[in-house]
Amino acid sequence: MLEIKNIHKTFNPGTINEKHALNGVSLTLDDGDFVTVIGGNGAGKSTLLNAIAGTWQVDEGNIIIDGIDVTKLPEYRRARYLGRVFQDPMNGTAATMEIQENLALAKRRGKIRTLLPGISGKEKEEYKELLKILDLGLESRLTAKVGLLSGGQRQALTLLMASLKKPKLLLLDEHTAALDPKTAAKVLETTDTIVARDSLTTLMITHNMRDAIAHGNRLIMMMNGKIIFDIKGEEKKKLTVEDLLHKFETVSGEEFANDKALLS
Amino acid sequence: MGLTLAALADAMPGAVAQGLIWSIMAIGVYITYKVLDIADLTVDGSLCTGGAVCLMMIVNGHDVWVALIGATLAGGACGLVTGLLHTVMGIPALLAGILTQISLYSINLKILGQSNRGLMAIAYDLPVTSREVNDALIFLAITAVLIIVFLYWFFGTERGCSLRATGCNENMAKAQGINTNVNKVIGLAISNALVGLSGALLTQYQGFADINMGRGAIVVGLAAVIIGEALFGRLFKNFALHLLSVVIGSVFYYIVLQTVIWLEFDPDLLKVLQAGVVAVFLAFPYWKGKYFKKIKTSKKGGVTNAGN
Structure with missing residues (x-):
């Protein structure tokens, strides 16, 4: 479903702030893979997701989604294949627009926007049903402005929007990091529900090792712009936080001490 | 002279007519400033472009209505230029607007052929003149309502919704597969088309076009948007009503202006x-x-x- 071949990205090349954020990353995801991504700050996790989403062009390498080479496509053209949820709950929705209008925008992802009505009566009924999955009572607030919702509600809505038109690949960039623990757990639960319902191929970044182990069928660890650890299937099921910490220690050596706090 | 109420009352219909004419421009400013979140300074130039094109077309024997359409399209073209400067050439929107505006000064001079040109209201059958204020008021009110209806429809379409999303949250819009650059160009073109139409109506009303007629237009537009919001912001939630509040804001602004002039405030x-x-x-x-x-x-x- 997703094939990444040896991608490189350097920010601010030739300056004192030069940062080799992606250092030859290669990754292949099978249909229906749910991959969690962990790593310390600056490891390149978000950079990897942004490279796939097309926030900017990579310096080298290729990105292929479902057999289509999207390496040179601008962000809005790739969006037809991707569902995205951002770390900042404010980022994934349009605050001044209604809940149903946001959903209608997502429903038309990758489609040319015409002069037909932006939302139909039939859709409204459909959205009412879909919002029930979130169990947040939003189904009775279709015309409420999204700006009135809490961070957790907005994140759950963004998740629903990302899956409204089935994406080839779902990109979750620490989408629970800005939420309180209870809300975070709820949004993660919804994530599992939606991913399982549509058997979505998913890439989920998290700072939380327990979440990384508990969710998905595969786990990768990144450091210094490279994938340093990749585990799946039965092996992943047996994985513990201690195993991960140990693994991290062996690969990174002394850097571990600095990143320990961030990974726990 | 003197502060007679009769003089103020006499000036009111004219003030309302001017307010309605400028409200069409203010609606254009609302589209860029409020919907797209761009401060577009093209308007100071495109207002005069609309006036100049309308005047020259009428003087050269074109139908008045064709001239109004011509002025609207000319205004839209000005917005198109700003949009392309901004999206294709990557120039910040504010600066792109200023560049278009300054180049329009020369272009407007070339269109008019001189810095000021009169339009004989008696010689043509104009829908809006200061000689027939009551007729002008009816025509302008209908025009404003039609524009609001059109924009209400447009911003409810798929394309219109995507324009609103572009202005509200560009990251989100891109993630939903919306080409935000195209939308910005469309928004700027529609906005300045309205400004051009407003300039054409102003030229007909006052009976002349002047190279400086658009100076400070953006400030009038912002004033109308802000006053409308202050008066009705809490009351009006619907998009069409928002636009109506801009129109009322503009009329209110010109009534206040007329009153200030009546109070013998130094016009300078x-x-x-x-x-x-x-x-x-x-x-x-x-x-x-x-x-x-x-x-x-x-x-x-x-x-x-x-x-x-």
């Missing part, structure tokens, strides 16, 4: 007054934010101190 100082009022209203949200921020930081400070 009007623009200072105008800018001052808009500046204070624009500063309001900032002051509000600063005030609330202060409370927040002082709370935080308290917590830190307790921790220490």
